[in-house]
Amino acid sequence: MTKRRARILMLTFEYGPIRCGGLATMVTALCRAIDLERFEPVVVLPRSGHSPPWPLVERHTLAYCEAEVYRDGGCEVWLLSNAVLDSTAIYPEPMVHASIKKTDEYGERVADLLGELRVDLIHLHDAYGYKCLYEARRLGLPSLLTVHRLHEDEPPLAFAELATAHLVDAMSTVSYSYLRERGDFFGRHGQVHVVPNGIDTSFWHEDQLPLAPGGRPARLRHLLEHLELPERPTFAYVGRLDADQKGLDVLLEAYARHLRSAPVNLVVVGVGEPALAQQLAAAALSGENLRFIHREPLSVLCMPASQ
Numbered sequence: 001m002t003k004r005r006a007r008i009l010m011l012t013f014e015y016g017p018i019r020c021g022g023l024a025t026m027v028t029a030l031c032r033a034i035d036l037e038r039f040e041p042v043v044v045l046p047r048s049g050h051s052p053p054w055p056l057v058e059r060h061t062l063a064y065c066e067a068e069v070y071r072d073g074g075c076e077v078w079l080l081s082n083a084v085l086d087s088t089a090i091y092p093e094p095m096v097h098a099s100i101k102k103t104d105e106y107g108e109r110v111a112d113l114l115g116e117l118r119v120d121l122i123h124l125h126d127a128y129g130y131k132c133l134y135e136a137r138r139l140g141l142p143s144l145l146t147v148h149r150l151h152e153d154e155p156p157l158a159f160a161e162l163a164t165a166h167l168v169d170a171m172s173t174v175s176y177s178y179l180r181e182r183g184d185f186f187g188r189h190g191q192v193h194v195v196p197n198g199i200d201t202s203f204w205h206e207d208q209l210p211l212a213p214g215g216r217p218a219r220l221r222h223l224l225e226h227l228e229l230p231e232r233p234t235f236a237y238v239g240r241l242d243a244d245q246k247g248l249d250v251l252l253e254a255y256a257r258h259l260r261s262a263p264v265n266l267v268v269v270g271v272g273e274p275a276l277a278q279q280l281a282a283a284a285l286s287g288e289n290l291r292f293i294h295r296e297p298l299s300v301l302c303m304p305a306s307q
Contacts (some may be wrong), residue, residue, distance in 0.1 A: 107131025241272025
C-alpha cells in the first residue's frame with residue numbers, strides 16, 4: 001500500500017510567472033526542491049489577472065470566489081478569482097485600502113477552502129494568509145510563518161504580521177542577521193528558525209570559477225584579467241534585475257551620468273526584467289568599464305566590441 005504524501009499548503013501572493021519580486025523566486029524554488037516522494041506542495045494564491053502556462057486540472061465554483069486548479073510539475077496550484085482577488089496588480093495601491101483589502105479577502109477565502117484542500121501543514125510566506133489561521137486552529141492544522149521581510153512601512157500589513165506571530169505554531173526567517181536585527185518582532189514567538197536563502201547552482205557554482213592561489217587579492221586580479229578590466233577600484237552588483245525593488249534603473253542612470261568616464265570598474269551579475277537586461281547589455285557594449293554577466297555559461301560576457 002502506497003503511503004500518502006503529506007500535503008503542504010503554501011500561502012503566497014507570488015508563484016511562477018505571477019510575480020513582483022523575489023518572493024515568487026523563493027516559493028517556486030522551494031516547491032521544486034521538496035522531496036516529492038514524501039511531500040506534495042499545494043500553492044494557493046490570487047489570480048491577479050494572470051493566465052498561467054500550466055495544464056488546467058479542474059474548476060470550482062465556491063460561495064465567494066472561483067477557483068482553478070493547475071498542475072505545475074509536482075505542485076498543485078490553486079488560483080482564486082473574484083472582484084478583489086483578480087485585480088491585475090499583485091499588490092494594489094494604496095496599501096492602506098486596496099492591498100490590505102485583497103490580503104483580508106485572500107485569507108478569508110483560504111479559510112473557506114481549508115477543509116477541501118486536505119492539507120497537513122500550512123506554510124505562510126509573509127502574512128498574506130493570516131485570516132485563515134483561526135480556522136486552521138479549529139481544524140487542528142499546524143502552521144508555519146516564514147518572514148521574508150517585515151512591513152513597518154505598510155501599517156495594515158504590519159498589524160497582520162503581529163497577529164500572525166501570535167497565531168502560528170512556528171516561525172522562520174531568511175538570515176541570522178535579520179533574526180538579530182528584528183529581535184523586537186521575532187522575540188514574540190518561542191520557536192524561530194533560520195533557513196538562509198539559497199543560491200541557484202544552475203546559474204552559479206564555485207566549480208565554474210576556479211580560485212587562483214594567493215587569497216582574495218589574487219582572485220580579484222584573476223577576475224579582472226578574465227573580464228579584461230584594469231586593476232583599479234571595482235564595484236559589483238549581484239542580484240535580481242528589478243527597478244522597483246533593487247534600483248537598477250538608478251544604477252544605470254548613475255553610470256550614464258558619472259561612472260562611464262570614472263576610473264572605476266562596474267560588474268553587474270543577475271537575471272530579471274528583460275528591459276533592464278537589454279539596457280545593461282547595451283551599456284556594457286558601449287562602455288569600457290562595465291561588464292554584464294547575464295546567464296550561463298558565465299564565460300558569456302557583455303564586453304565592448306573593441307575588446
